[in-house]
Amino acid sequence: MGRSPYGGWRHFVEALIEVSAADGSTGQCWSTTGLVAREIFHNDELDKETKARLAHELLYEGRRLVASNAETGASGRVVGRRVPGGVVVSGVKTFNSNSGGGGRDLSCVSFALLGEDGDTAAAPRHHALIRLDDPALELGHDWDNMGQRGTYSQTITYRDVFVPDGWHFPSHGLTPYFVGSALQLHGALLQGIGEGALAAAIAYLRELNRPSMPSFPSAAEDPLMHRQIGEMSSELAASRALLLATAAELDHPELIDPAEEVMVRGFRAKVAGTRAGLDVTARIFDLTGARSTANKYRFDRFWRNARTFGSHDSLDAKNAFIGAAELTGTVPPLSAYMRA
Numbered sequence: 001m002g003r004s005p006y007g008g009w010r011h012f013v014e015a016l017i018e019v020s021a022a023d024g025s026t027g028q029c030w031s032t033t034g035l036v037a038r039e040i041f042h043n044d045e046l047d048k049e050t051k052a053r054l055a056h057e058l059l060y061e062g063r064r065l066v067a068s069n070a071e072t073g074a075s076g077r078v079v080g081r082r083v084p085g086g087v088v089v090s091g092v093k094t095f096n097s098n099s100g101g102g103g104r105d106l107s108c109v110s111f112a113l114l115g116e117d118g119d120t121a122a123a124p125r126h127h128a129l130i131r132l133d134d135p136a137l138e139l140g141h142d143w144d145n146m147g148q149r150g151t152y153s154q155t156i157t158y159r160d161v162f163v164p165d166g167w168h169f170p171s172h173g174l175t176p177y178f179v180g181s182a183l184q185l186h187g188a189l190l191q192g193i194g195e196g197a198l199a200a201a202i203a204y205l206r207e208l209n210r211p212s213m214p215s216f217p218s219a220a221e222d223p224l225m226h227r228q229i230g231e232m233s234s235e236l237a238a239s240r241a242l243l244l245a246t247a248a249e250l251d252h253p254e255l256i257d258p259a260e261e262v263m264v265r266g267f268r269a270k271v272a273g274t275r276a277g278l279d280v281t282a283r284i285f286d287l288t289g290a291r292s293t294a295n296k297y298r299f300d301r302f303w304r305n306a307r308t309f310g311s312h313d314s315l316d317a318k319n320a321f322i323g324a325a326e327l328t329g330t331v332p333p334l335s336a337y338m339r340a
Contacts (some may be wrong), residue, residue, distance in 0.1 A: 004042075004251075004253060005038040005039070005041075005042040005177075006038075006177065006181060006250040006251060006253055007251065008251065009181065009184075009247050009248075009250040009251050010244055010247040010248040010250075010251055012031075012034060012247070013184055013185065013188045013243060013244065013247035014188075014244060014247070016030065016031045016034075016185060016188045016189060016192065017188050017191050017192040017195065017240065017243070018192065019031075019192065020188070020189050020190075020191070020192025020193050020196065021192040021193070021195045021196035021199065022196060023150070023196075024147070024148055024189060024192070024193045024196075024301075024302075024305035024306070024309065025148050025149060025150025025151045025305065026150065027189050027192055027193075028097055028098070028148060028151045028189055028309065029064070029097065029098040029150065029151055031185050031188075031189065032065065032066070032067045032097050032098040032151075033058070033064050033065045033098060035067070035181075035182070035185065036065040036066070036067055036108045037054075037058060037065060039108070039127070039172070040054065040065075040108065040127075040129075040169075041054075041055070043127075043169050043170075043172065045169045045170055046166075046169040047165075047166035047167070049166065050129070050166050050167055054106075054129075057104075061104075063104060063105065063106065064098055064101050064105040064106075065098065065105070065106055065108055066096050066097065066098045066099045066105060066106065066107040066108060066132070067096070067097050067098065067108065068093045068096045068099075068107045068108060068109035068110065068156060069093065069095075069109075069110050070093060070094050070095035070096075071091070071092070071093060071094060072094055072095070073094050074091070074092040074093070074094050075092065076091065076120075077091060077111070077112050077120050078090065078091030078092065078093060078109065078110070078111040078112070078158060079091055079111055079112045079113075079114050079120060079123070080111045080112070080113050080114065080126055080128065080163075080168075081113075081114045082113070083162070085164055085165060086162055086163050086164040086165050086167070086168065087113065087126070087128065087162075087163050087168050088160050088161065088162055088163070089109060089111050089128050089130070089158045089160075089161045089163060090158055090159065090160050090161070091111065091157075091158055092155065092156070092157050092158070093109060093155065093156050093158070094155050095153045095155075096153055096154055096155070096156045097151045097152075097153040098151060098152070098153075099132060099139070099152055099153070099154055099156065100143075100150070100151070100152030100154075101132070102132050102133060102139070103131075103132060103133050104131060104132075104133070105131070105132050106129045106130065106131060106132070107129070107130045107131075107132060107137075107156065108127055108128075108129055109127065109128050109130060109156075109158065110125055110126070110127055110171060111125070111126055111127075111128065112124070112125065112126070113125070113126040113170075124170060124171070125170070125171035125173060126168060126169070126170055126171055127168060127169055127170075127171055128161075128163040128167065128168040129163070129167045129168070130158070130161055130163060130167075132156075134161055136158070136159045136160060136161040136162070137156060137157070137158060137159070137161060138156070138157040138159060139154060139155075139156055140154045140155030140156065140157070141154055142154050142155050145308050146304045146307070146308055147301070147303075147304030147305040147306070147307060147308030147309070148305050148308045148309050174334065175259075176259045176260045176261075176262050176263045177250065177253050177259065177262055179262075179263050179266060179334060179338075180246075180250065180262035180263045180265060180266030180267075181250055181262075181266065182266070183263075183266035183267055183269065183270040183318075184243060184246060184247055184250070184266050184269045184270065186270045186273070186274065186309075186312065187239070187243050187269040187270040187271070187272060187273025187274060188243055188247075188269075188273060189273075189277075189309060190273045190274045190276070190277030190278065190306055190309060190310055191236065191239055191240055191243055191273040191276060191277055192277075193277050193281060193302055193305050193306045193309075194236055194239075194273075194276050194277035194278075194279070194280040194281055194302075194306065195236055195240075195280075196302060197277075197280050197281045197284050197299070197302035197303070197306075198229075198232055198233065198236060198280050198284065200284075200297075200299060200302070201284040201287050201288050201292075201299070202229065204288050204292055204297065204299075205219045205225065205287060205288065206219075206220075208288075208291070210289070211225070212224050212225055212287075225287060228283065228286065228287055229287065232279070232280045232283060232284075235276045235279060235280065236276050236280060238272070238276075239269075239272040239273045239275070239276040240273075242268065242269055242272050242273075243269045243272070243273055246265045246266065246268070246269045247269075249262070249265065250262065258331070260331035261331065263321075263331060263334065264321070264322060264325045264331060267318045267319075267321050267322050268322055270315075270318055271315055271318050271319060271322070274310050274315060275315070277306045277310065278306050278307065278310050281302040281303040281305075281306040281307075282303055284299060284302070285299070313338070317337045317338065318337070320337060321334075321337045
């Protein structure tokens with residue numbers, strides 16, 4: 001990865017699309033470990049011995065990493081306070097993707113590191129690496145959504161968890177590059193689910209070879225099916241091209257000027273990939289017909305996964321951010337469009 005956490009980013013995004021085409025949950029879990037690993041290994045203030053140990057476990061022992069960031073719906077912020085030999089972390093994170101493995105897997109939890117005054121508003125952001133089998137953790141086992149079920153994005157409660165020095169580090173914060181890259185991953189996940197849905201539908205139609213109306217001898221000779229497939233194929237191709245183009249730019253983030261522009265491009269990629277994924281996963285049933293709704297095909301999994309993750313955050317807010325940048329010629333403040 002070199003000195004930049006975004007080295008090889010285009011290949012990472014393309015791989016995520018391919019993995020998500022097979023299964024959206026697997027794609028999200030895989031990208032979570034990949035993104036969190038980049039945060040960890042490109043933080044110069046994390047202990048080198050910790051990094052070396054984690055690198056070996058990730059490469060050879062199947063270690064997984066959990067993104068423990070969201071506090072939506074919780075009673076307050078997750079906080080940490082310094083104690084001799086480390087920090088103590090307390091609070092609730094309401095979404096913890098990739099936390100179904102348990103055991104030795106690590107939660108990378110973000111928290112407000114309190115000073116002597118205890119002011120959470122001014123507290124700097126910090127990260128701690130905590131094993132999921134730590135007895136001071138309470139796993140909610142409450143992930144019961146209609147899609148992306150394999151991400152096991154359950155609630156985790158941190159009950160005064162002690163984290164020794166060497167296993168916690170200061171956060172780089174929400175830089176324009178991090179925001180743009182994360183939104184690209186969102187778009188790539190939906191892109192992959194959409195591509196998987198279209199591929200599954202085409203394979204089904206080739207085998208069944210049943211036209212949409214009796215006036216056509218077969219699906220292969222049905223121009224109405226051709227038109228719909230062509231439309232969806234072009235939509236996915238366009239969003240894929242945008243995703244990979246913006247991802248390639250992040251391979252060299254120093255060339256993007258101003259840096260805030262990467263957020264606009266990331267928002268566009270997120271919108272395009274999400275729209276394409278949601279559209280295609282809903283429309284394939286117009287092609288495949290009522291027989292394809294049989295549970296043995298499970299084509300509904302594509303729509304359920306896309307709709308679940310597509311509801312993650314508002315596309316209206318993303319479009320408003322893009323539109324404001326276009327109209328004013330300046331990148332608006334992120335805080336007006338996204339919750340911290």
